[in-house]
Amino acid sequence: MNKVNPFENLTNDKIKYYSLSNQALKSYDKYQTHPYTKTRVILMNGTEFESNWFYHQFARHCSNNDIRRELAEIRRSEQQQQKRISSLKPIGETILETTLSYEQLAIDLTAILAKREKDFTVKNQLDFALLEDFDHLYRFTDLLAMDDKESYKNLIGSYTEIMPGRPTVAEHRHPFDDIRKPVNFILADPLTKLNVNIITAAEQQTMNYYMNVGSFYKNDKGRKMYAEIAMIEEQHVSGYESLKDPNSTWLECALMHEYTECYLYYSCYKDETDPIIKAVWEEHYQDELVHLRKVAEMLYKYEGKHYAEVLISLDYPELLSFNENKDYIRNVLKGVRLTSQRENYINVNDLKRNNTFEQYQKSVVKNPLGAPSHKVIDLYIKKYGEDLRFEESPHPEKELRDRKKDNVEIGRVKGA
Secondary structure: OOOOOOOOOOOOOOOOOOOHHHOOOOOOOOOOOOHHHHHHHHHHHHHHHHHHHHHHHHHHOOOOHHHHHHHHHHHHHHHHHHHHHHOOOOOOOOHHHHHHHHHHHHHHHHHHHHHHOOOHHHHHHHHHHHHHHHHHHHHHHHHHHOOOOOHHHHHHOOOOOEOOOOOHHHOOOOHHHHOOOOOOOOOOOHHHHHHHHHHHHHHHHHHHHHHHHHHHOOOHHHHHHHHHHHHHHHHHHHHHHOOOOOOOOHHHHHHHHHHHHHHHHHHHHHHOOOHHHHHHHHHHHHHHHHHHHHHHHHHHHHHOOOHHHHHOOOOOOOOOOOOOOHHHHHHHHHHOOEEEEOOEEEEHHHOOOOOHHHHHHHHHOOOHHHOHHHHHHHHHHHHHOOOOOEOOOOOOOHHHOOOOOOOOOOOOOOOO
């Protein structure tokens, strides 16, 4: 790959605003558009959402109105970008159809980041949460298939297998046990810093989506499952955001946000197969180059730091490219019995007495057979005789191969 430095060859130094007529773009075709184009749309929508709320929080913790005005200018541009990306979603795509794309993004993005991650603290968190998003896709797909058994095929293709991961009912942990050790961003590999920023924004977007749309679902079983899985997404965001370096200043964080956006838009542009959406990624990439330079100037003006002191390596590392990760996921599925205890991961069989995981489970999961995530699968099995899956070979965990009974004990009960 040719090296790309986003600070070189800038052709524009002013923030561009889009006209009102150019803030709503032509939507993609949900049946014809490639599944990974849909995931890129969700990824960049979440990235812009993260950027907007970061700048709002920055402004609420800043007393300098000159800085707050510059933040407002960048934020306005980011808001326009978010509206344009959001409009790419077609009107006829249902809440649940969009949800499947959210989970496919979570699965493949997490696997891609984990495969290239060198920091074991970050990699372990990625692998740990991957198995939970993998299970969510399985349960949401079965919910969709109750109405139309074949519809999921047009939405996610054959790029991701659909089968149980760590059962959702086993994912409910005490809040203390989802906090990880933060990464030192000064010493960290450039890819590690990008990975942490990218996955935090992506999971936050999923959490926000489920928080807001779950109550609008058309039936009670779906509403309840959205509520349950939204709580797991809250746990994921807690875990990922705790990896961020808490010693970074607000402007250092802003610089890393803009660098991450530049990197992602450039990656999406290079990876995109839809020519219309590819042009959007290119246009927004040019916008982000201006934002990056603006923040770099602020960092030097107000903190006396050169942007290279924060980013260290200016050239983009390996670009993000979506691809199937079935073999990697099958290998990670060996960890379905893991839970977490403070910063560590532990097999539920090795938990000591009076541990926080079991205490929390007794409080929240009083009746595992009544959990919404289980009842959806149970209802599907009663209707069709077995659950819906897409497996290219038998499940790698033998305890999860039974298609006529949903396992609610593995990863939750000792000895299961």
